[in-house]
Amino acid sequence: MPRLRDMAAEIALALQFLSRIPVGGAAPYTPERWARIPCWFGLVGLGLGGVAAALLWTGAQVFPQPVAVILTLGLMLLLTGALHEDGLADAADGMGGGRTPDRALEIMRDSRIGSYGVLALVVALGLQTVCLALLPLPWAMGALVLAHAFSRAIMALALGQGRYLRPRGAGTGLDRPLGARGLALTGAALLAAIGFGVALALPVGAILVALSISSVASAVWLRFARNKIAGDTGDTLGAAQVIAATACLIGVVAWV
Template sequence: MSHLKLFLLALSFYTRLPGMAEVSQAVGNRCDHLPHPQALDFKQLPYAAVYLPLIGWLVGGVAALSFYLADLVWPQTTAVILALIAGILMTGALHEDGFADVCDGFGGGMNKQRILEIMKDSHTGVYGFLGLLLLLLLKISVLSAIPAAAVPLILMAGHSISRLSPLLLMQRYEYARGNDSKASGAVYKPNLRELAFAAAAALLPLALLPTLSVLAIIPVLLATLVLGHYFYRRIDGYTGDCLGASQQVAETVFYLSVSALWIFI
């Protein structure tokens, strides 16, 4: 599958951009070797995950623009909330849903089987609701305390860097659902070349921030390692919800880290 096909596949799944089908159709019409949107093979979706940091550029860019425009009219906290809403609308709350499911599963399940059963349930429980609420409040609090001029660039970097975390988990651990009928589509380990590409794409927006901000990568990587080990200890690997949760945790840790480093900038 070509790189452009995989990118279109990632774009169509990880975002909710209106008109994406028409764009893919137009591209397909101009290139006979490209699929029409209805022919996109979603079994190849795990292979498209290498483009997650690029999706982060897009989502972060929309969130950054939303913040910049809103900050011209309303208080910074209001602008932050609107930027978060824009990001959520862009992704259809895909990663937030995974985080809530992980909170429910690991909060209410006492063994692997029960954890997986709870995470598969479409309903959101108390753990999921409170976890997501506190996560959003933490993002709002931290981003509201950072100088407004820096927030758009931090949003760009946060959305991009945090999307490297799912790839690191996929490379290090196994899919936890074993012989689940859907597991075959999720079992994929990025190779070193793909990880290098994703890492370069994820870290590039940091070039727009003060040099000291690079140190924020360390807590993000540590948080990803700790989370991956926790998942492995409880369910012997990861699920799609775990990948979404890792993105949310990494994004929040990045904001916290940059905020702490900003004292010295």
């Protein structure tokens, strides 16, 4: 029973961290539980992807699919508090405007958004909208689940490499190796997301292309950011999530 309570609290903490969904007293904090929440990122992403797919299906029953896509993306931004998109904007400003690592980190700490941040958000959200609008509705639903689960798994794997820079920040205390348990849970989330996509007639080839493009895009981004500032921050990891999710949707469209 104590172990089950720990697991429930870890899941609630992960959900609280990655979304605005209220969990009330279900997420009592301890440093040990907090350190283990990346193990659940993939499964939380799977759940968020399921919510996005349900929203898209519901919207498409009333509106043309492009309108349903925009409404779905907007509602998901509210549900997640635009956590990762904020990271993308800050990281783009820091990488674009910072000539030195210290200056890049200083810019990323600034709450104001600059031109690089605006452009990054427009491009990312624009690509997501176009990709989902171009796909058949069942494929779009499957792609959403895949993108949400895989992109959160990317964050967990990146944190597990122990390159988090800030002594205080969103990822503080989370940068520990996932271990066998964490890798198993992350793998289970990805397998479930793949199974959901296959159940919605998403071709296996499209899934493999999507995961490949997403893996490469997020790896290139993380390598670039780490070369620039010698590590990770909450902003660069949030940007990795948006990049991975967007690249995943692009991969599915590339198969069409």
